[in-house]
Amino acid sequence: MTDVAGQMLAKIERGVRLESPGEITPEYREHLVHLMTMQADSELAGGYGYVPWIAKAPTVEEKHVVAQIVKDELRHAAVMYGLLGDLGFDVAGHVRRYGEIFTMRIEAGADIGTRRITSDKRVNIFYYPIDTWADFVFFNFCMDRGAGHQLEDVRGCSWGPWARASRGSSRRRSSTSATASTGWSGWPRTRRPTTRRRRRSANGTCER
Numbered sequence: 043m044t045d046v047a048g049q050m051l052a053k054i055e056r057g058v059r060l061e062s063p064g065e066i067t068p069e070y071r072e073h074l075v076h077l078m079t080m081q082a083d084s085e086l087a088g089g090y091g092y093v094p095w096i097a098k099a100p101t102v103e104e105k106h107v108v109a110q111i112v113k114d115e116l117r118h119a120a121v122m123y124g125l126l127g128d129l130g131f132d133v134a135g136h137v138r139r140y141g142e143i144f145t146m147r148i149e150a151g152a153d154i155g156t157r158r159i160t161s162d163k164r165v166n167i168f169y170y171p172i173d174t175w176a177d178f179v180f181f182n183f184c185m186d187r188g189a190g191h192q193l194e195d196v197r198g199c200s201w202g203p204w205a206r207a208s209r210g211s212s213r214r215r216s217s218t219s220a221t222a223s224t225g226w227s228g229w230p231r232t233r234r235p236t237t238r239r240r241r242r243s244a245n246g247t248c249e250r
């Protein structure tokens with residue numbers, strides 16, 4: 043075992059976070075880059091998949107919320123690619139290489155399981171299209187819950203910069219999470235009268 047490997051493992055066992063490339067072995071770096079690229083690529087590809095729903099969302103308020111979600115996903119991607127850049131990863135070359143692939147989606151009925159179909163690192167759910175507004179809402183609800191669990195795992199990881207970045211993401215995700223997990227009731231108050239008006243309209247007691 044090399045000196046770097048021995049010191050790295052000793053720090054991990056003591057719960058001391060690793061903070062610089064000089065503290066990690068090539069194997070640790072390889073796996074770290076792989077995992078962080080999975081998150082970065084997923085944030086970017088996911089954000090691209092939401093973009094059409096700014097135009098397709100039913101109301102102006104909902105278009106605004108979708109735009110905010112896209113902004114959040116692109117910000118998450120920028121943070122993750124920034125962490126990768128700090129490790130010497132060629133972020134510009136990577137994003138240029140996969141620029142158009144990130145927008146590619148497969149048929150809704152395709153079953154790819156865990157098989158990789160392109161060489162970017164996004165998780166497989168982001169290969170699937172979002173075909174309806176109900177899909178969009180449910181997709182966001184499920185992804186938000188899933189991402190919350192993943193961020194909890196990352197908060198306990200041995201790479202300090204990623205652990206701290208995940209805490210920031212968790213805090214900033216809180217408003218979106220509350221929105222998604224409560225069936226979007228956390229949306230701007232201006233939406234509520236619209237919903238009530240629609241409900242009354244459906245009952246035939248009030249026209250919008």
Ligand SMILES: [Fe+2]
Nearest residue numbers: 085114115118
């Ligand atoms: Fe995200």
